[in-house]
Amino acid sequence: MSAEQARGAERDAERDAILAALAPIVEGIAATFGPVCEVVLHDYRNPEESVVAVAGSVTGRTVGGAMSEIGLRVLARGDEATDELNYVTRTRNGSLLKSSTMVLRDSTGAVFGALCVNVDIGAVRQVHTLLGALAGGGAAPAEPPTTTFGNDIDSVVDALVDAHQSRQRGSWAELDRAERLELFGGLDARGVFAVRGAVEQVAARLGISRASAYNYLSRARAAHDTPTGGTA
Structure with missing residues (x-):
């Protein structure tokens, strides 16, 4: 050891x-x-x-x-x-x-x-x-x-996705790039992606590919880490 x-x-x-x-x-x-x-x-x-x-x-x-x-x-x-x-x-x-x-x-x-x-x-x-x-x-x-209090983590993740979508103007297809990044950034801030398999679950919930979900998550995290007034 x-x-x-x-x-x-x-x-x-x-x-x-x-x-x-x-x-x-x-x-x-x-x-x-x-x-x-x-x-x-x-x-x-x-x-x-x-x-x-x-x-x-x-x-x-x-x-x-x-x-x-x-x-x-x-x-x-x-x-x-x-x-x-x-x-x-x-x-x-x-x-x-x-x-x-x-x-x-x-x-x-x-x-x-x-x-x-x-x-x-x-x-x-x-x-x-x-x-x-x-x-x-x-x-x-x-x-x-x-x-959401549940013994099943999937139901908690689903509830958080639904809550974030309900605060936006429509379905995933109707969101612009900034709104999509905001959705993934918000879910990340709530700890959703600390759960194993959450990216795949969110992708399925939104009707997008796993690759797209990982891409939006990466971009949302990069935007969060960029200092105000800095360049991307």
Whole structure:
């Protein structure tokens, strides 16, 4: 075993130990808050099966399930990722959640996973809205974004592609070059292409060849890396 392999094995052993130590905490947090709470422990070394422990059943996650859109976003940021606390989102079936995603780092500071807490606040939000109406309160709060939570990474990737397309003016054939690059750049920023086989999946979803998808991804990354005011 080379020195580099030995360091890698030591790093993996440390990460495994951190995950093992956190597993009982997952159960404890969920038990404290009751049936409206779900706690999920992720190992980002395997995005397609990142869920290594789960307690509660707010989003229907199971051990061996894939990371969500939020996890892909954290993965895309790499070691620059930071905790995302107390954000509100909505599941595809309409449940309203308040969530926190806390990144896990090893002793070198490298991000390798996350501890996520999801609390179903739908009933609380309804009571708040009712009380606000009775008291003559202001406008209703802004609609939170919809997030795909699934045990299948393919469904998460498909949802992100659909979301980006819905914000553009039409089908792939109707997009100009800049819009196509924007689509691939946006998907890349959301961590989609960190998933094995995602380029092929996106190509199939858009009805283009794998070669074209790789070409647009390469150009989108090159455009992102070009300094403002520089030349391509």
